Amino acid sequence: xxxxxxxxxxxxxxxxxxxxxxxxxxxxxxxxxxxxxxxxxxxxxxxxxxxxxxxxxxxxxxxxxxxxxxxxxxxxxxxxxxxxxxxxxxxxxxxxxxxxxxxxxxxxxxxxxxxxxxxxxxxxxxxxxxxxxxxxxxxxxxxxxxxxxxxxxxxxxxxxxxxxxxxxxxxxxxxxxxxxxxxxxxxxxxxxxxxxxxxxxxxxxxxxxxxxxxxxxxxxxxxxxxxxxxxxxxxxxxxxxxxxxxxxxxxxxxxxxxxxxxxxxxxxxxxxxxxxxxxxxxxxxxxxxxxxxxxxxxxxxxxxxxxxxxxxxxxxxxxxxxxxxxxxxxxxxxxxxxxxxxxxxxxxxxxxxxxxxxxxxxxxxxxxxxxxxxxxxxxxxxxxxxxxxxxxxxxxxxxxxxxxxxxxxxxxxxxxxxxxxxxxxxxxxxxxxxxxxxxxxxxxxxxxxxxxxxxxxxxxxxxxxxxxxxxxx
Amino acid sequence: xxxxxxxxxxxxxxxxxxxxxxxxxxxxxxxxxxxxxxxxxxxxxxxxxxxxxxxxxxxxxxxxxxxxxxxxxxxxxxxxxxxxxxxxxxxxxxxxxxxxxxxxxxxxxxxxxxxxxxxxxxxxxxxxxxxxxxxxxxxxxxxxxxxxxxxxxxxxxxxxxxxxxxxxxxxxxxxxxxxxxxxxxxxxxxxxxxxxxxxxxxxxxxxxxxxxxxxxxxxxxxxxxxxxxxxxxxxxxxxxxxxxxxxxxxxxxxxxxxxxxxxxxxxxxxxxxxxxxxxxxxxxxxxxxxxxxxxxxxxxxxxxxxxxxxxxxxxxxxxxxxxxxxxxxxxxxxxxxxxxxxxxxxxxxxxxxxxxxxxxxxxxxxxxxxxxxxxxxxxxxxxxxxxxxxxxxxxxxxxxxxxxxxxxxxxxxxxxxxxxxxxxxxxxxxxxxxxxxxxxxxxxxxxxxxxxxxxxxxxxxxxxxxxxxxxxx
Numbered sequence: 024x025x026x027x028x029x030x031x032x033x034x035x036x037x038x039x040x041x042x043x044x045x046x047x048x049x050x051x052x053x054x055x056x057x058x059x060x061x062x063x064x065x066x067x068x069x070x071x072x073x074x075x076x077x078x079x080x081x082x083x084x085x086x087x088x089x090x091x092x093x094x095x096x097x098x099x100x101x102x103x104x105x106x107x108x109x110x111x112x113x114x115x116x117x118x119x120x121x122x123x124x125x126x127x128x129x130x131x132x133x134x135x136x137x138x139x140x141x142x143x144x145x146x147x148x149x150x151x152x153x154x155x156x157x158x159x160x161x162x163x164x165x166x167x168x169x170x171x172x173x174x175x176x177x178x179x180x181x182x183x184x185x186x187x188x189x190x191x192x193x194x195x196x197x198x199x200x201x202x203x204x205x206x207x208x209x210x211x212x213x214x215x216x217x218x219x220x221x222x223x224x225x226x227x228x229x230x231x232x233x234x235x236x237x238x239x240x241x242x243x244x245x246x247x248x249x250x251x252x253x254x255x256x257x258x259x260x261x262x263x264x265x266x267x268x269x270x271x272x273x274x275x276x277x278x279x280x281x282x283x284x285x286x287x288x289x290x291x292x293x294x295x296x297x298x299x300x301x302x303x304x305x306x307x308x309x310x311x312x313x314x315x316x317x318x319x320x321x322x323x324x325x326x327x328x329x330x331x332x333x334x335x336x337x338x339x340x341x342x343x344x345x346x347x348x349x350x351x352x353x354x355x356x357x358x359x360x361x362x363x364x365x366x367x368x369x370x371x372x373x374x375x376x377x378x379x380x381x382x383x384x385x386x387x388x389x390x391x392x393x394x395x396x397x398x399x400x401x402x403x404x405x406x407x408x409x410x411x412x413x414x415x416x417x418x419x420x421x422x423x424x425x426x427x428x429x430x431x432x433x434x435x436x437x438x439x440x441x442x443x444x445x446x447x448x449x450x451x452x453x454x455x456x457x458x459x460x461x462x463x464x465x466x467x468x469x470x471x472x473x474x475x476x477x478x479x480x481x482x483x484x485x486x487x488x489x490x491x492x493x494x495x496x
Numbered sequence: 497x498x499x500x501x502x503x504x505x506x507x508x509x510x511x512x513x514x515x516x517x518x519x520x521x522x523x524x525x526x527x528x529x530x531x532x533x534x535x536x537x538x539x540x541x542x543x544x545x546x547x548x549x550x551x552x553x554x555x556x557x558x559x560x561x562x563x564x565x566x567x568x569x570x571x572x573x574x575x576x577x578x579x580x581x582x583x584x585x586x587x588x589x590x591x592x593x594x595x596x597x598x599x600x601x602x603x604x605x606x607x608x609x610x611x612x613x614x615x616x617x618x619x620x621x622x623x624x625x626x627x628x629x630x631x632x633x634x635x636x637x638x639x640x641x642x643x644x645x646x647x648x649x650x651x652x653x654x655x656x657x658x659x660x661x662x663x664x665x666x667x668x669x670x671x672x673x674x675x676x677x678x679x680x681x682x683x684x685x686x687x688x689x690x691x692x693x694x695x696x697x698x699x700x701x702x703x704x705x706x707x708x709x710x711x712x713x714x715x716x717x718x719x720x721x722x723x724x725x726x727x728x729x730x731x732x733x734x735x736x737x738x739x740x741x742x743x744x745x746x747x748x749x750x751x752x753x754x755x756x757x758x759x760x761x762x763x764x765x766x767x768x769x770x771x772x773x774x775x776x777x778x779x780x781x782x783x784x785x786x787x788x789x790x791x792x793x794x795x796x797x798x799x800x801x802x803x804x805x806x807x808x809x810x811x812x813x814x815x816x817x818x819x820x821x822x823x824x825x826x827x828x829x830x831x832x833x834x835x836x837x838x839x840x841x842x843x844x845x846x847x848x849x850x851x852x853x854x855x856x857x858x859x860x861x862x863x864x865x866x867x868x869x870x871x872x873x874x875x876x877x878x879x880x881x882x883x884x885x886x887x888x889x890x891x892x893x894x895x896x897x898x899x900x901x902x903x904x905x906x907x908x909x910x911x912x913x914x915x916x917x918x919x920x921x922x923x924x925x926x927x928x929x930x931x932x933x934x935x936x937x938x939x940x941x942x943x944x945x946x947x948x949x950x951x952x953x954x955x956x957x958x959x960x961x962x963x964x965x966x967x968x969x
Contacts, residue, residue: 024532026525026531026533028525028526028529028531028533028534031525031526031529032524032525032526032728033524034521034524034525035520035524040520043520044517047508047513047516048507051505051506051507051508051692051697051698052499052501052504052505052507052809053501053504053505056501056504056809056811057797057800057801057804057817058499058501058800058804058809058810058811059497059804059809060499060501060809061501061809090563090564090567090699090727091563091726091727091728091729092727092728093718093726093727093728094563094726094727097716097726097727122718123716123718123726123727126715126716126717126718126726127716129715129716130715130716133715217728219524219728224524224730224732224733225524225728225729225730225731225732225733226563226699226727226728226729226730226733227730228727242599242602242603242606243570243596243599243600243602243603244599245566245595245596245599246819253564253566253567253570253596253599254563254564254565254566254567254596254699254701255505255564255565255566255690255692255698255699256564256698256699257697257698257699257700257730257733258698259697259698260697260698260699260730260733324530327530327531328530331530331531331532336529336531336532336533336534337531338529338531344530346719
C-alpha cells in the first residue's frame with residue numbers, strides 16, 4: 024500500500040524511533056532543574072541542539088526548538104517583525120508560501136501592518152529581481168520558502184538573500200520541504216523547519232535566528248529556548264528529530280538521485296497515459312521527490328478516493344479537498360489548472376515497482392472519475408445525452424456583441440462541473456462565437472482560463488460570476 | 497536514587513510508553529488528510545480526545561490538545577480575553593498562579609489590559625469572597641489554579657466558580673497539578689492541564705473551553721484543534737497522554753491515601769529533625785504528594801546540591817535557584833520564609849523507605865550547609881570568629897531614635913547571608929534595641945520579616961535597601 028504523501032508527513036525514521044526510545048528513559052525531566060535527572064535531560068537537549076544546528080548550518084545558540092514547524096514560522100515572523108518595528112511594518116512574502124506564513128501575514132495585517140505578496144511565474148517560482156522590487160524602506164521582514172510544498176519548485180533563495188541583504192532586510196526562509204535534502208544556501212537571517220517532514224516526530228519545529236538579527240519573541244515569553252518557545256517541550260521527540268535529520272542527510276544525496284529519476288518518470292509518463300493532464304511546477308529546479316499534475320474534468324476528491332481504494336495515498340490542492348472549498352493558493356498564484364489536482368510526493372526508499380504500479384492504476388482511476396462526471400472525452404467532445412435532462416439546464420442560445428453565443432448556467436455547481444459544462448457546449452457555437460458561463464464556484468476563476476489555454480480557446484475574462492470564452496478552433 | 501520532584505515532571509508512565517509505541521506506527525500521518533494513513537491518525541486522535549475529555553469531565557468537542565500546559569494556558573487566557581473584549585479588559589488572577597498564567601497576564605498588561613492579583617493567606621490559599629471582591633463589571637476573565645504547584649495548597653475552586661458565575665465572569669482553572677488526582681469540581685468555564693505532570697510525554701497540554709464561553713483564539717490560527725493549536729501535533733504523544741491519564745486516574749484514590757500519609761510524615765518529622773524550619777502550605781487542604789519547607793540560614797541551591805549528592809532530587813523556590821535571583825512569587829505572596837526552601841513532591845509509587853532515607857539524610861545536609869555558611873546555631877547564636885575578618889564588615893554601633901542600634905552592611909551579599917548576619921548581631925544590642933540591616937538581595941524583603949516572626953523579634957519595616965528590626969527577647 025504505497026504512501027505517496029511524503030511532503031505532508033513521513034513515518035518515523037528507524038533512527039528517530041531508536042533515539043526516541045533511548046531518550047524516553049533519560050529525557051523526561053525538566054532540563055532547567057538542577058538535580059541529576061534535570062542535568063541528564065539538559066545534556067540530551069544540548070546534544071540535540073548541536074546536531075540540528077550542524078545540519079541547519081548555524082550556531083547552536085542560534086537554534087531553538089519549537090512545538091511545530093508552523094509555530095517556528097509564527098514565532099520567527101512575529102519576532103522579526105517586532106524586533107524591527109522601528110524600521111517599519113511592511114512584510115514581503117511570496118504568493119506561494121506555506122499557509123502558516125500566510126496566516127502570520129494575515130495576523131500582521133489585522134494588527135495594522137502591511138503585507139505584499141510577490142507573484143510567481145507559471146512554474147511557481149519568484150524572480151529575484153521581482154522580489155527585490157517589493158522591498159521598501161519600511162520593510163521589516165521578507166519571507167521566502169526554499170522550495171514549494173505543493174509543486175516542488177525551488178526558489179532562488181541565495182539570490183533573494185543577496186537582494187535582501189543589500190536592502191538591509193532580514194530574510195526568513197521556510198525550509199520545511201528542503202532541509203532533509205541539504206542546508207539552505209545563501210545568507211539567510213532566519214530559518215524554520217519541521218521534523219515530521221524528515222521522519223522525525225510531529226510536534227518538533229526548528230527556528231534559527233542568526234546572531235545580529237533583531238528579534239523580540241512574541242509574548243508571553245518564558246525562560247525556555249531563549250524565550251522563543253514557551254512551555255515544557257517533548258525532549259525525547261526533539262532528540263529523535265535531531266537524530267533522524269542527521270540520518271536522513273547521510274542518505275540524502277543518493278536518495279535524491281534515485282527519487283528524482285522516479286519523479287522524472289512520472290512527469291514524462293502521466294501526460295502520455297492520461298489525456299488532458301497538466302503537469303505543474305518547475306521541470307528542473309525542483310525538489311527530488313515531488314510531482315504535481317492536474318486532470319481536466321476530474322473531481323480531485325473523487326480521484327483521491329479512487330487512488331486510495333487502489334492503495335495509493337496522495338494529496339490534492341483541488342478546491343473539493345479543502346475545507347474552505349477554494350483551490351490551493353499555490354495553484355491560484357501559478358495560474359494553473361486546479362481541478363483534478365494530485366500531488367505525488369515519494370518517501371525515501373520508494374520502490375520503482377510502486378511508481379510503476381501507480382502509473383498503471385492512474386489512467387483507469389481518472390477515466391472512471393471522468394465517466395462518473397460524464398466529462399467530455401479528450402479531443403472530441405461528445406453530446407451530453409446520457410444524463411437525465413432534468414439535471415441539466417439547457418444552454419440558452421443568444422447573440423453576444425453580434426456573434427453567436429450560448430449561455431451555460433452552472434451556478435451552484437462545484438468544480439469540475441462548470442468546466443465540464445463549458446467543454447460540452449463549446450462546439451455548439453461556431454468558431455469565433457462565444458460561450459457565456461455562469462459559475463459561482465471559486466475554482467472556476469482558475470480553471471476556466473486554464474482550460475482555455477489547454478484547449479486553445481480565447482479567455483475573454485470574468486465579471487462577477489460571468490465568464491466569457493471565444494471558440495478558436 | 498529517589499526522585500522527589502514529581503510536581504515538576506514525571507517519568508513516562510508504563511501505560512504511556514505502551515500507548516506511545518503502539519501509536520508510533522499508526523499515528524504519524526496528518527489526521528486532516530483523506531487517505532487511509534490520515535484516517536487512521538484521525539481515529540487515534542478522536543479516541544484520545546474522547547478519553548481525555550472523559551477524564552476532564554467535558555465534551556470531546558470542548559477539548560483541544562495544545563503543545564504544552566503553558567501553551568494551553570496562554571491560548572486559553574488570550575482567547576477568553578479576546579472573546580470578551582467588548583465586556584472589558586480586566587483580568588483577575590490569584591497571586592500564586594503558575595508563571596505561565598502570570599506571563600500571560602503581563603502580556604495582557606503590555607497590550608493595554610489591566611490585571612488584578614488576588615492575594616493569598618499564609619497557607620497560599622485565596623478566599624472565595626476576596627476573589628469575588630476583585631471581579632468588576634469590566635472583568636473579562638478570572639484565573640485560579642486548582643492547587644498550587646509549589647506548596648500544594650488547594651484552592652476553593654468550586655466556591656470561586658460560583659462567585660464568578662454569579663458575576664457573569666468565566667473562570668479559567670489551571671488544573672496542571674490536580675488533574676491526575678481527579679476532575680476539577682465546580683462550574684469552571686475553561687481548564688488547562690499538562691500531560692508530563694501525570695506521566696504522559698512532554699509537549700502535550702489540554703485546553704477545555706465549555707460550550708457557550710466566548711472565545712477567539714489568538715492569531716495566527718489554522719484549521720487544527722478548532723483553531724486553538726496551530727501546527728502539526730505529535731499524535732503518538734497525545735495518544736500516550738490520554739492513555740496515561742486514564743491509567744493514573746485508576747490508581748489515584750489509593751495512591752493519594754498512601755502518599756498523603758508519607759507527606760504527613762515529612763510534615764511532622766522535618767521540624768523535629770531540623771531546627772529552624774518552617775513547613776509551608778495548607779496542612780489539610782492540599783495535594784496528596786507535595787510538601788514544602790524552608791530552612792533558616794540555608795542556601796537553597798547548596799542544600800539542593802547536598803541532597804542531590806545524597807541521591808535525592810527535589811526542587812526549591814529560593815532565589816539562589818532561580819535564574820532571576822528572586823525568590824518564588826508563591827512564597828512571596830504567602831509571606832513565608834524563602835531561604836533554604838525545598839519542595840518535596842512524591843511520584844506515585846514512592847516507597848516509605850525512600851521517604852525515611854530522606855528524613856535521615858536531610859538533617860545532616862542542612863547542618864553542613866549551615867556550617868559552611870557559618871550560620872548561627874539554633875537558639876544560641878554564636879560569635880562569628882571562624883571566618884577571616886576581611887570577609888566581614890564590622891557592624892557599626894550607633895543610636896537609632898534614641899535606642900542602641902547596630903548597623904550591618906550586607907549590601908551585595910546573597911540570600912541567606914543577610915539574614916545570617918542579622919541573626920549574628922541581634923544579641924549584641926540590648927532587648928528593645930534595633931538592628932539596621934543594609935541588604936540589596938531581593939530575598940531579604942521576604943526573609944527578614946519571616947525571620948523576625950520565627951525568632952520573635954519585631955520587624956519595623958524596610959525602606960529601599962534598609963531594614964530595621966527591634967530585638968524582643
